[in-house]
Amino acid sequence: MAVKFGSPEWVQALQEQLNTSQAYADAAKNWEGDFYFIVDPEGALTAPIYLYMDLWHGKCRAAFVAPDKSAKAPAFVMSGTYSKWKKVVSAQLDPLQALMTNQLKLKGNMTMVMKNVKAAQEIVKACTRIETEFEM
Amino acid sequence: MWFFNSPQIVFGEGALTHLAQIRGARAYIIADPQMTTFGFVERVRAQLAEANIETRVFDQVEAEPSLATVRHGAALLREFEPDWIVGLGGGSPIDAAKAMWALYERPDLAPDGISPLEYLGLGKKARLITISTTSGTGAEVTWGIVLTDPNEKRKLGVGSRETLATLAIVDPQFVMQMPPRLTADTGLDALTHAIEGYAANWHNDFADGLCLKAVDLVFNFLPRAYANGDDAEAREKMHNAAAIAGLGFINSMCTLAHAMGHALGGAFHVPHGRCVSLFLPYTMEFAANAGNYRYADLARFIGLVAPDEARATRNLIAAVRDLETQLGSNTSIASLGIARADFAAALETLCDHAENDTQIVAAPRQPDRAELRRLFECAFAGQPVTF
Ligand SMILES: [Zn+2]
Numbered sequence: 001m002a003v004k005f006g007s008p009e010w011v012q013a014l015q016e017q018l019n020t021s022q023a024y025a026d027a028a029k030n031w032e033g034d035f036y037f038i039v040d041p042e043g044a045l046t047a048p049i050y051l052y053m054d055l056w057h058g059k060c061r062a063a064f065v066a067p068d069k070s071a072k073a074p075a076f077v078m079s080g081t082y083s084k085w086k087k088v089v090s091a092q093l094d095p096l097q098a099l100m101t102n103q104l105k106l107k108g109n110m111t112m113v114m115k116n117v118k119a120a121q122e123i124v125k126a127c128t129r130i131e132t133e134f135e136m
Numbered sequence: 137m138w139f140f141n142s143p144q145i146v147f148g149e150g151a152l153t154h155l156a157q158i159r160g161a162r163a164y165i166i167a168d169p170q171m172t173t174f175g176f177v178e179r180v181r182a183q184l185a186e187a188n189i190e191t192r193v194f195d196q197v198e199a200e201p202s203l204a205t206v207r208h209g210a211a212l213l214r215e216f217e218p219d220w221i222v223g224l225g226g227g228s229p230i231d232a233a234k235a236m237w238a239l240y241e242r243p244d245l246a247p248d249g250i251s252p253l254e255y256l257g258l259g260k261k262a263r264l265i266t267i268s269t270t271s272g273t274g275a276e277v278t279w280g281i282v283l284t285d286p287n288e289k290r291k292l293g294v295g296s297r298e299t300l301a302t303l304a305i306v307d308p309q310f311v312m313q314m315p316p317r318l319t320a321d322t323g324l325d326a327l328t329h330a331i332e333g334y335a336a337n338w339h340n341d342f343a344d345g346l347c348l349k350a351v352d353l354v355f356n357f358l359p360r361a362y363a364n365g366d367d368a369e370a371r372e373k374m375h376n377a378a379a380i381a382g383l384g385f386i387n388s389m390c391t392l393a394h395a396m397g398h399a400l401g402g403a404f405h406v407p408h409g410r411c412v413s414l415f416l417p418y419t420m421e422f423a424a425n426a427g428n429y430r431y432a433d434l435a436r437f438i439g440l441v442a443p444d445e446a447r448a449t450r451n452l453i454a455a456v457r458d459l460e461t462q463l464g465s466n467t468s469i470a471s472l473g474i475a476r477a478d479f480a481a482a483l484e485t486l487c488d489h490a491e492n493d494t495q496i497v498a499a500p501r502q503p504d505r506a507e508l509r510r511l512f513e514c515a516f517a518g519q520p521v522t523f
Contacts, residue, residue, distance in 0.1 A: 026491065026505045027491060027492065030492075094337070094338070094497075094498075097338065099252075100252050100297075101137045103137065106254070107254075110249035110250070110254065111249035114248060114249060114250075114251050114292065114293075114294050116492050117492060117493075117494050118497065
């Protein structure tokens with residue numbers, strides 16, 4: 001059944017995808033650092049959505065929609081508008097190209113990022129395996 | 137949405153004299169010891185002196201520049217406060233110069249954290265000039281930086297679109313004396329850049345033409361430059377080819393042969409061009425086996441006639457192998473003198489490093505862990521890739 005992008009069900013589906021993906025486990029085995037994936041307001045979306053994911057050595061230990069930004073202070077924050085995320089999640093936009101062209105923004109320890117780029121790709125691949133419904 | 141980045145490029149005989157025209161107060165020349173021995177540092181200093189630019193030289197960049205060397209160089213820059221940084225040499229001094237420049241301007245940065253994903257704000261204190269003395273890496277025109285972490289025995293591909301030279305000098309005078317082995321290694325690196333840049337998932341209209349032209353130049357002129365180092369035309373064409381291929385791949389992406397080559401080079405200290413070109417035909421086969429036939433365009437462009445794309449692709453792979461053999465280059469890991477036991481002991485680390493190398497992300501076909509292992513195995517034994 002399709003789940004709405006950015007919903008609690010969606011972020012849980014992503015957690016499941018990651019925790020059952022050998023490719024993600026391999027690619028992210030040295031990854032340390034939790035994330036906010038922030039969907040910035042745009043169009044009908046009037047308030048940001050904060051998707052929290054605790055990513056640790058190839059596993060996703062926790063994933064939920066945070067009520068507001070102050071709920072967590074994650075090591076990494078990746079943000080973009082709804083339409084950019086939609087393109088990335090539906091594999092129409094390469095996530096690294098999106099980051100390199102500032103269509104998505106990333107803050108955090110770049111050394112960790114540069115040594116684990118494949119992990120980022122595997123996260124997006126996991127997103128594309130979720131049957132996602134977009135509201136706009 | 138994508139970018140095309142390039143320095144101003146001054147190329148051809150006499151290009152170095154353009155340095156006498158630049159404006160500035162102080163330049164720091166970053167080089168390796170051979171640049172001093174060959175008198176290249178003096179040639180550069182002479183031109184800068186004509187421009188009334190005071191110079192200092194750091195000529196201790198090692199063959200695989202380490203994070204520590206970069207930090208040390210950045211400290212020297214902060215003492216002298218240059219407004220120009222001149223990277224002189226092959227890929228190593230030039231890449232080291234890029235990283236030192238970044239840390240000179242941004243002391244808070246870690247050299248292995250120089251990333252294209254954030255704004256660095258470089259260029260407030262100094263700008264970069266690059267002068268290539270080999271014909272291969274394309275480092276003079278790219279913003280990519282390859283550093284080595286000796287603790288992890290790992291090569292790290294970093295860089296930012298901001299770590300790009302303002303001015304690149306592509307003057308063939310610096311490559312006339314390159315020995316045949318270096319000519320082959322570096323020239324095959326340029327070929328790998330052009331082919332990977334063309335086939336990468338990030339290929340684009342702006343980079344394609346550069347890759348096509350570079351492949352053509354390499355096939356035509358690398359055998360000549362290798363066979364007869366005094367062939368001035370071949371030298372100049374190869375020097376241009378390297379810069380053109382550099383522009384081609386940096387505005388697209390290098391792929392799997394570079395990811396695997398970085399891993400092997402980091403573990404066994406094999407020259408960069410030898411490593412990446414060794415893996416090139418295997419990775420092309422791997423991509424072609426899944427129906428990736430962009431290589432066919434390159435085959436056609438260099439005049440390899442075939443009835444269909446699949447066969448054109450196979451022809452290009454065969455032509456790459458023939459060229460490598462003709463240049464006495466290694467076509468298997470075993471032929472590098474790496475023992476089976478040492479290879480087997482390193483295999484998982486090689487896979488780890490290749491898998492998370494920045495160059496893997498735009499590969500036309502992404503191997504999973506098991507496939508990556510098999511690719512390394514094929515390359516070790518010199519067996520064709522059939523999967
Ligand atoms: Zn290369």
